[in-house]
Amino acid sequence: MAPFHICQFQERDRKRVLVLFSQGMEEHISATFYHTLMLPRTLLLLLGAPLALVLMSGSWLLAILCTFCLLLSLWLLARYPWRNYVDTCLRADMADITKSYLSGRGSCFWVAESGEQVAGIVGALPVKDPLLERKQLQLFHLSVSLQHRGLGIAKALVITVLQFARDQGYSEVVLITTNIQHGAVGLYQGMGFQKTGEPSKIILSLLAISRIHFMYPLSSAQGKRL
Structure with missing residues (x-):
């Protein structure tokens, strides 16, 4: 595997970045499906509904069709939040990466390149909240392609964000991920x-997906060690 290097996003990277971003988000569909499938209420539904049909109609065919329809519905439900997130981002900050991330000093977007391939991406934007007493930078869209994992690219990208935040005078780096994204x-x-605060449920309660808020304090001794 070719070594990688991290550089600032350029327009020539746009198509490859968007493909990597979309593929990275879609990977979570299977994990969401399995997570939801293992919930007690889901297992109860998958067992109870077909059994009820058998008891009422005596037809195992209806029970099998019911199970298939329930599983299909569950897959589409698991797919929805990730596809919706991708579509939203492609209409918002990812529609024009240069304008969104490279138009000011306090934000940036980086690409990890390996050979001729985009191996990883990450972006960072200032948190715009007038009530905040601290200057925060938020990390967005950390993703590494499947064939380039295990090389330390994700960690290197996060370190790049932390160093940028320190150089720009931020006191904290914050981010939001979910309980589905175990690797992250x-x-x-x-x-x-x-972790900051309690996890908050998002999208559909049936999926039991929770947002997890993280914070890295750059002003502390912990931040200085990096």
């Missing part, structure tokens, strides 16, 4: 990010 949660915790 493990990465952030291993790098010293701290």
Whole structure:
């Protein structure tokens, strides 16, 4: 595997960046489906509904069709939040990456390149909240292609964001991920990010997906060690 290097986004990278971003988000569909499938209420529905049909109609064919329809509905439900998120971003900040991330000093978007391929991406934007007493930078869209994982690219991209934030005078780096993204949660915790607040449910309660807020304090000794 070719070594990688991290550089600022350029317009020539746009198509490859968008493909990597979309594919990275769609990977979570299977994990969401399995997560939802293993919920007690989902298992109860998948067992109870077909059994009720058999008891009422005596038809195992109807029970099988019912199970198939329930599983299909569950897959479409698991697909919805990720496809919706991708579509929303492609109409918002990812529609014009240069304008969204490179038009000011306090924001940036980076690409990890390996050979001729875009191996990873990450962006960062200032948190615009007049009530905040601290200057925060928010990390967005960290993603690494499947064939380039295990090389330390994700960690290197996060370190790039942290160093940028320190150079720009930010006091904290914040981000939001979900309980479905186990690899990301493990990465952030291993790098010293701290969970802030209680997880909050998002999208559909049936999916039991929770937002997890992380914060990295750059002004602390912890931040200075990086």
